[in-house]
Amino acid sequence: MARAGLTTERLTRAGAELADEVGFDQVTVSALARRFDVKVASLYSHVKNSHDLRTRIALLALEELADRAADALAGRAGKDALSALGDVYRDYAREHPGRYAAAQLRLDPEAAAVGAGGRHAQMTRAILRGYDLTEPDQTHAVRLLGSVFHGYVSLELGGGFSHSAPDTQETWTRILDALDALLRNWPER
Helix, strand or coil: CCCCCCCHHHHHHHHHHHHHHHCHHHCCHHHHHHHHCCCHHHHCCCCCCHHHHHHHHHHHHHHHHHHHHHHHHCCCCHHHHHHHHHHHHHHHHHHCHHHHHHHCCCCCHHHHHHCCHHHHHHHHHHHHHCCCCCCCHHHHHHHHHHHHHHHHHHHHHCCCCCCCCCCHHHHHHHHHHHHHHHHHCCCCC
């Protein structure tokens, strides 16, 4: 019989909290069992293994990010929407570093199909339509934005900018300005 109160959702959320505390790479079924003071075997009726748990945390993080992005983008367009999207990713990563790392997990096709990754792409493409980008330039721009957002956030979280001026917020604002200018003047091929 499963231990009272343990559900897949509760374990996933606890795993996400653990990821934020100790790092996504440290999340295992064993670590989660210690958190609940139960035997590892009692969790296997809810999660298959550590990979399954990590996948569920990744899907949760992608869903949370997509929900935040949708709320932030409502009624916005152009640079305002671009900045809102970038800020959502940066703020989420700062608030939930383990979950943000989980959102980068490479998912198998079945998990990806049920995840919120498609929502992220749709929202980004909606912003880019405001810049009159069509394919294949739209795909190039989606990749550019993802690379810049993730790269900056990862470097900032890793302390890469902590020993120099100007303030990282000033740099972030300038990056968003530069991205907006680039998207408005996208080079033709």
